Amino acid sequence: MTPTSTALGEGPAPLVEVTGVAFGYRQRTxxxxxxxxxxxxxxxxxxxxxxxxKSTLLRLVLxxxxxxxxxxxxxxxPLAALSRRDIARRAAxxxxxxxxxxxxxVREAVALGRLPHLTRFQPESAADADAVIxxxxxxxxxxxxxxxxxxxxxxxxxxxxxxxxxxQEAPLLLLDEPIAGLDLAHxxxxxxxxxxxxxxxxxxxVALHDLSLAGRRCDRVLLLAGGGLxxxxxxxxxxxxxxxxxxxxxRADVHLDADGxxxxxxxxxxx
Amino acid sequence: MSSVxxxxxxxxxxxxxxxxxxxxxxxxxxxxxxxxxALVLLAAVVSVVVGLLVGPAHISFADVVGAVGRRLGxxxxxxxxxxxxxxxxxxPRVLVGFLAGGAxxxxxxxxxxxxxxxxxxxxxxxxxxxxxxxxxxxxxFHIAGRAVWTLPASAFLGAAVVAVLVFAxxxxxxxxxxxxxxxxxxxxxxxxxxxxxxxxxxxVSLASYDVGREVMYWLLGGLEGRTWDHLLxxxxxxxxxxxxxxxxxxxxxxxxxxxxxxxxxxxxxxRVRMRLVLxxxxxxxxxVAVAGPIGFVGLLVPHLLRLAVGPRHAALVxxxxxxxxxxxxxxxxxxxxxxxxxxxGVVTAxxxxxxxxxxxxxxxxxxxxx
Numbered sequence: 171m172t173p174t175s176t177a178l179g180e181g182p183a184p185l186v187e188v189t190g191v192a193f194g195y196r197q198r199t200x201x202x203x204x205x206x207x208x209x210x211x212x213x214x215x216x217x218x219x220x221x222x223x224k225s226t227l228l229r230l231v232l233x234x235x236x237x238x239x240x241x242x243x244x245x246x247x248p249l250a251a252l253s254r255r256d257i258a259r260r261a262a263x264x265x266x267x268x269x270x271x272x273x274x275x276v277r278e279a280v281a282l283g284r285l286p287h288l289t290r291f292q293p294e295s296a297a298d299a300d301a302v303i304x305x306x307x308x309x310x311x312x313x314x315x316x317x318x319x320x321x322x323x324x325x326x327x328x329x330x331x332x333x334x335x336x337x338q339e340a341p342l343l344l345l346d347e348p349i350a351g352l353d354l355a356h357x358x359x360x361x362x363x364x365x366x367x368x369x370x371x372x373x374x375x376v377a378l379h380d381l382s383l384a385g386r387r388c389d390r391v392l393l394l395a396g397g398g399l400x401x402x403x404x405x406x407x408x409x410x411x412x413x414x415x416x417x418x419x420x421r422a423d424v425h426l427d428a429d430g431x432x433x434x435x436x437x438x439x440x441x
Numbered sequence: 442m443s444s445v446x447x448x449x450x451x452x453x454x455x456x457x458x459x460x461x462x463x464x465x466x467x468x469x470x471x472x473x474x475x476x477x478x479a480l481v482l483l484a485a486v487v488s489v490v491v492g493l494l495v496g497p498a499h500i501s502f503a504d505v506v507g508a509v510g511r512r513l514g515x516x517x518x519x520x521x522x523x524x525x526x527x528x529x530x531x532x533p534r535v536l537v538g539f540l541a542g543g544a545x546x547x548x549x550x551x552x553x554x555x556x557x558x559x560x561x562x563x564x565x566x567x568x569x570x571x572x573x574x575x576x577x578x579x580x581x582f583h584i585a586g587r588a589v590w591t592l593p594a595s596a597f598l599g600a601a602v603v604a605v606l607v608f609a610x611x612x613x614x615x616x617x618x619x620x621x622x623x624x625x626x627x628x629x630x631x632x633x634x635x636x637x638x639x640x641x642x643x644x645v646s647l648a649s650y651d652v653g654r655e656v657m658y659w660l661l662g663g664l665e666g667r668t669w670d671h672l673l674x675x676x677x678x679x680x681x682x683x684x685x686x687x688x689x690x691x692x693x694x695x696x697x698x699x700x701x702x703x704x705x706x707x708x709x710x711x712r713v714r715m716r717l718v719l720x721x722x723x724x725x726x727x728x729v730a731v732a733g734p735i736g737f738v739g740l741l742v743p744h745l746l747r748l749a750v751g752p753r754h755a756a757l758v759x760x761x762x763x764x765x766x767x768x769x770x771x772x773x774x775x776x777x778x779x780x781x782x783x784x785x786g787v788v789t790a791x792x793x794x795x796x797x798x799x800x801x802x803x804x805x806x807x808x809x810x811x
Binding site for chain 1: 470557688691694695697698699701702704705706707708709747751752753
């Protein structure tokens with residue numbers, strides 16, 4: 171399961187490689203020529219204004235949209251050569267908008283994350299049960315385990331869906347706005363959790379609107395704006411007042427802390 | 442699931458892990474599913490026995506046991522009229538009813554899960570109305586009279602044609618991709634078309650009293666005159682379709698998370714949807730072909746079971762089959778008791794709808810109560 175290095179001295183092989191990808195609806199191009207790779211241990215923020223195609227890019231990595239050009243490899247294998255089940259064992263997606271009216275209990279919903287590891291009639295093993303228990307514990311949802319999902323608040327439900335993605339135990343996590351709607355404590359907990367998760371040889375690509383959290387907590391920032399990937403570098407070199415003004419239309423103050431991590435404070439929308 | 446053996450060997454470290462694993466299942470729901478299976482199987486046995494006992498000819502339980510025993514024992518020679526009634530009249534009627542009721546309930550459970558729409562039932566894809574049109578055409582063109590199997594075969598053909606049309610139109614509209622909402626809309630449109638054509642055939646067939654009566658009689662739905670041939674015609678399609686649906690239980694569970702959620706946990710949604718719709722077409726087409734158009738079973742039974750045992754399809758699908766079968770057999774008994782030759786569809790809705798409403802209201806009280 172763990173990816174092995176392909177060549178000597180190159181470090182671990184990337185969990186995902188996106189090469190020259192373009193996507194559009196009919197006439198309108200959303201983005202093109204997007205290339206990046208993510209290696210084990212990385213926590214990568216995907217930032218950009220509304221409509222830049224962040225959700226689309228995450229879905230494209232999972233093969234839910236077909237790119238009009240370019241290709242995606244998961245764990246070194248092109249998407250076309252992988253079944254949906256293979257893909258689910260290599261990457262787990264937390265979608266931005268999961269349905270609210272799910273008639274399952276929290277535990278049942280999280281257990282669905284084990285689906286890619288089970289054959290059709292195979293009962294859940296103790297290992298599956300353990301993965302579910304761990305995912306519930308780290309997302310602070312153990313106390314909700316036997317409650318119906320439909321009775322929870324929006325933020326609680328969001329944590330349950332995060333738990334489902336974690337229970338999948340895929341090496342790559344693709345999270346679309348995982349902290350939107352969470353209270354402050356749970357936002358920080360979620361990012362700590364992702365940090366701890368990638369430290370165990372996994373990686374996460376997280377679409378984030380909060381540039382300050384992206385700057386302080388992530389290793390790299392992908393800036394998707396204006397029809398393409400405008401930057402792919404350390405937070406300090408991407409989250410500068412100039413780039414934020416150009417691509418987000420916002421005047422921002424940026425301070426670097428003692429570790430050289432940027433703190434971003436949006437001041438006003440530019441005309 | 443994981444049984445913890447309390448031996449001296451399991452006293453150290455691994456015990457902790459086993460405890461965790463043992464705590465996983467939702468105990469109440471597990472217990473409810475076990476009780477549900479027991480009750481539904483009991484209902485199935487009772488319904489079949491009662492179905493064999495009730496009718497114009499007086500037949501006792503001993504007669505039934507004797508008749509079945511003699512038939513299974515391969516007894517030859519003179520067959521008594523009681524044996525004939527049990528073996529050639531009531532048994533096929535009960536079994537065809539059971540098979541059709543089970544098929545309709547299973548497809549209802551699958552379609553409600555697939556479309557994530559509580560109103561979905563075997564009629565939504567236009568398949569059952571297609572089967573009706575096929576049957577009515579067979580009667581009108583005097584094909585039905587030629588052999589016992591021609592009417593069900595025509596009905597099944599009608600269902601198959603509509604299923605293919607629904608998919609072809611939906612795929613064309615989506616430029617090769619089939620969307621759930623498109624399938625539903627195309628199904629509803631074709632259902633309207635089928636109903637109008639069926640009504641047209643009925644109206645022109647009324648020119649002849651015999652043909653008109655036969656068409657009308659079939660459309661009312663009922664299990665009179667079902668034979669072992671009907672059963673043998675229905676069993677293969679319903680067995681295959683039900684097996685396909687049962688094999689996709691976990692995929693249906695995952696679809697409760699929405700299409701993207703299901704895909705993210707590894708469900709190939711478009712493939713699963715294609716397989717399930719075809720399996721439902723097979724099952725519904727066969728059920729309508731052998732038992733006639735019978736409403737409400739596919740809507741009622743899965744919903745009642747969800748209230749009792751929860752939404753997971755591993756239990757819901759098999760329970761739906763057995764409960765749907767028992768429900769239709771009991772409805773047929775009530776129809777026979779109420780009035781000879783009363784259509785069973787009248788009873789399924791007349792009994793089913795109030796029961797459904799009462800349970801729905803009681804459930805609401807439970808959910809919002811203190």
